[in-house]
Amino acid sequence: MGALAVGASWGMDASRSHPADAADKDAIDLTTQYPFYDQAEPAGIRTPPQRYSIFMTFDLVDGSLRTDLQSLLARWTAASAQLMRAEPIGQVQPSSDAGVGQDTGEALGLDAASLTVTIGLGPSIFDDRFGLADKRPALLRRLPKLPSDNLTPETSDGDLSVQVCADDPQVCYHAIRNLARMARDTVQTRWTVMGFGRASAGKGQQTPRNLFGFKDGTRNISTGADFDKYVWLKDADWMTGGTYQVVRKIEMNIETWDADRVSDQEHIFGRGKTHGEPLSGSVEHDTPRFAAKGKDGEAIIAPTSHIALAAHENNGGIKILRRGYNYTDGINEFGQLDAGLLFVCYQNDPAHFVQLQRKLGAADLLNEYVKHVGSGLFAIPPSPKTGHYIGEQLFT
Amino acid sequence: MPKSTVRLAAVPGAAVAVALALTACGSSSSGGSANRASGGSSASNAAAKVSGGAAQVGVTLTSAGGCELDHASAPAGPVTFTITNKDATAITEIELQSDQRILGEKENLAPGLAPVKFTATLSGGKYQLYCPGADKENVPFTVTGKAAAAASGSTATVLAEGTKGYAKFVNQNAADMVTAIGKLKAAVDKGDVAAAKKAYAGARPFYEKIESDVGGFVLPGFKPGDNAGNLDYLIDMRQSNLDPKVGWHGFHAVEKDLWQGGKITPQTKKYAKELHTNVGKLAKLVKGVTYKPEDLANGAASLLEEVQTNKIKGEEEKYSHTDLSDFASNVEGAQQAFAFLKPGLQKIDPALTARVSKQFTNVTNGLTPYRDGASLGGFKPWTAQLRKTDAAKLSKKVQALQDPLSQIAQKVATAG
Structure with a gap:
């Protein structure tokens, strides 16, 4: 385990820098384990965001049967529980020379590192292939086309989604690799994003930064009351206690952004870059005053700034839980850095995301610097009881 | 391309040396999880x-x-x-x-x-x-209570029959390869580039079908690590993996001259002649080999690995782009091995047999759209453009076959 010191000042104006206080330092204990079974909530949602994440979606192979899907979910469930306990999912060393290992082995000796596995069901599994049409979660429909969508099928949708998060990237990779491997004749990989840095904060964590260098998610959902009101499903039959997962792969035009003057960047976000204070306030957690006007008579926080468009005050009170990660795919075909935000959010009604993104996609000043290239909506069933499995109610 | 396994050609019948404990009784090897509770019966x-x-x-x-x-x-x-x-x-x-x-x-x-x-x-x-x-x-x-009657018609006997049948298949295929390469040599000797290209494409499948069985033969008088005596190296080495001490020989040297050079030089003739000689030696050596059931299973698995590592990426036939023909031949060779195991495997594990059969059909069907009688090797050229759009799709189909197939060796090895 090791605590990482953050908050060093980079030669800024001393009056604007201050050492991070203790609460701002995120200490990591790699031995931390989260339980999988018998929880009030599925893992990996309210869980304080770990440092790394891999998101992957899968399609059932042609000719798969209902029983194939059932045994896949049952095996993924038990494997997830084992992985989260830092156990291999089977023998690494087969008992005969002619055998192949059941676990690939690269996590042997590593701690659980707060691993969570979150399994989602895509709208497509409720088509006519598996006879599950009558079990479709009420609000699980493919997201509608949204303004500024630039989606490619190769980075969108999927029959099933798996989000793994951990404080050790190898623990993450081992988990997703073994889940993919154990199901290779049932599912094929569809798309994946590897997140290398959390871009959202949980309780007690300092607000992290996206690759634009700004604090992101200052006003994220954090109270129990907000989770109950906006995240978890109530009276939703077998989905009660579950939620909906929206995933967007958002490319950032890094080079262009880096060439923009910081004052303009702050204008686009509506916050200061160094401390994340709303432009109408002085410290990060000041409530933004969207009506405040400057000496020139203009709104201090531009109405088309990111925080103004996304704020619950300006959206009929709607809130979503954001749990995203920064990602990089290396270098693109134009020789530019290929990176962005793996935007993940959880809400009890996908229409909440849709409403926000309709507005952001149409007017956000940030749109000049971002491109939504991937998208998916998945239903996250509630945490299974011991001896049971995720989605069991689909097959009863 | 050569495998790391080395077989001594001088010892017929002992060629495949994977020692297996046939009865896995009590060999309790924990999965590296030292703290795992020991399993076993508490009956x-x-x-x-x-x-x-x-x-x-x-x-x-x-x-x-x-x-x-x-x-x-x-x-x-x-x-x-x-x-x-x-x-x-x-x-x-x-x-x-x-x-x-x-x-x-x-x-x-x-x-x-x-x-x-x-x-x-x-x-x-x-x-x-x-x-x-x-x-x-x-x-x-x-x-x-009452004692059981003695068993008859054991699974092992059925599997052993299968391995004999497979050995015949390999031998016949090796003999056909010598004939096909004879045609290649004749076309090269005549200086006929078009005929030589056709003969090249016609000869490749014979090698690709049995590639996993012919790797690792070392000619008499050479040390196992010396590529100068490694028949697979001499026959099938690609330019990207050359051993500078031994230089280039075999199929792909001829391929480069025909497709990239576009002409037949004295060196091309030398390559073709030597290739013909070496496959002749190989065909003789292969005859002495006997196979265990797990050899068929492992061989089939390694043919699919060949598909995934070399053919899918277009690295095998860098100049002729006939990779899909090699791909189909690797799959066919694997399917043959599986077919000879099938009667025994059916007794051991009918569900696995059905899964593997289904996936073979999937892969074979997946190749159908690429069949093209007008192209060399009978398949569309596997160009960079086609790879970009289609490689992932084909690779996933093979992957879905690889996994259940990898389970077979253990089943047939422990079947005694």
């Missing part, structure tokens, strides 16, 4: 009670590596095994065996699913419950 000594006309035995599978019976014995007659997979991800099937014969089995034992049962009518004697993936894979089970 009570009392015989299982008869209820509803059958003795009732419960089997519980756990993630701690356990495959546990609640009773270690039962009276002769019908015995019902009720299997509950509590939380064992790694154990997906169990089999009741006697003298390597399978008397009953259950597959798809996913954790959390409802318990499943099977019943077998058993005579007195020793049995084993085989739980692949458990820490203790073979759990003894005793039936008391």
Whole structure:
């Protein structure tokens, strides 16, 4: 385990820098384990965001049967529980020379590192292939086309989604690799994003930064009351206690952004870059005053700034839980850095995301610097009881 | 391309040297999880009670590596095994065996699913419950009472028949390869580039079908690590992996001259002549090889690896782009090996047999759109452009076959 010191000042104006206080330092204990079974909530949602994440979606192979899907979910469930306990999912060393290992082995000796596995069901599994049409979660429909969508099928949708998060990237990779491997004749990989840095904060964590260098998610959902009101499903039959997962792969035009003057960047976000204070306030957690006007008579926080468009005050009170990660795919075909935000959010009604993104996609000043290239909506069933499995109610 | 395995051609019949413990009894190798509770039976000594006309035995599978019976014995007659997979991800099937014969089995034992049962009518004697993936894979089970009749027509005999059939297939294929390369040599000698290209494409499939069986032969008088005596190197080495001390020989040297150079030089003729000589030597050596059932399974698996590592990426036929023809030949060779194992495997594990068969059909069907009688090798050229759009799709189909196929070796090796 090791605590990482953050908050060093980079030669800024001393009056604007201050050492991070203790609460701002995120200490990591790699031995931390989260339980999988018998929880009030599925893992990996309210869980304080770990440092790394891999998101992957899968399609059932042609000719798969209902029983194939059932045994896949049952095996993924038990494997997830084992992985989260830092156990291999089977023998690494087969008992005969002619055998192949059941676990690939690269996590042997590593701690659980707060691993969570979150399994989602895509709208497509409720088509006519598996006879599950009558079990479709009420609000699980493919997201509608949204303004500024630039989606490619190769980075969108999927029959099933798996989000793994951990404080050790190898623990993450081992988990997703073994889940993919154990199901290779049932599912094929569809798309994946590897997140290398959390871009959202949980309780007690300092607000992290996206690759634009700004604090992101200052006003994220954090109270129990907000989770109950906006995240978890109530009276939703077998989905009660579950939620909906929206995933967007958002490319950032890094080079262009880096060439923009910081004052303009702050204008686009509506916050200061160094401390994340709303432009109408002085410290990060000041409530933004969207009506405040400057000496020139203009709104201090531009109405088309990111925080103004996304704020619950300006959206009929709607809130979503954001749990995203920064990602990089290396270098693109134009020789530019290929990176962005793996935007993940959880809400009890996908229409909440849709409403926000309709507005952001149409007017956000940030749109000049971002491109939504991937998208998916998945239903996250509630945490299974011991001896049971995720989605069991689909097959009863 | 050459494998790391080395076989000494001088010793016919002992060519494939993978030592296998045929009875895996009690070899408890924990999966590297040192702190894992040791698995094994905690069966009570009392015989299982008869209820509803059958003795009732419960089997519980756990993630701690356990495959546990609640009773270690039962009276002769019908015995019902009720299997509950509590939380064992790694154990997906169990089999009741006697003298390597399978008397009953259950597959798809996913954790959390409802318990499943099977019943077998058993005579007195020793049995084993085989739980692949458990820490203790073979759990003894005793039936008391009337003794069993001796088994006949064992699975091992059927498998052995299959390996003999496969050896004939390999030998015939090797002989055909020598003929096909004779045609290539003749076309090269005549200086006819078009005819030589056609002959090249016509000869490649014979090598690709049996590639996994012909790798690693070392000519007499050479050390195992010396590529100058490594027949696979001399026949099939690609330019990207050359050993500078030995230089380039074989198929792909000819390929480059024909496609990139576009002409036949004295050096091309030398390459073709030497290739013809070397495949002749290879065909003789192959004749001496006998195969074990697991060799067929492992060979099939390594042919699919060849597809995934070299053909899919277009690295094998860098100049002629006939990779899809090689791809199809690798798959066909693997399918042949599987077909010869099938009668025995069917007895051991009908569900796995069905899965592998289905996936072979999937892969073969997946190749159908690329068939093109007008192209060399009978398939569309595997160009960079086509790879970009289609490689992932084809690779995934092969992957779905590789996984169940990789389970076969262990099954047939332990079938005694």
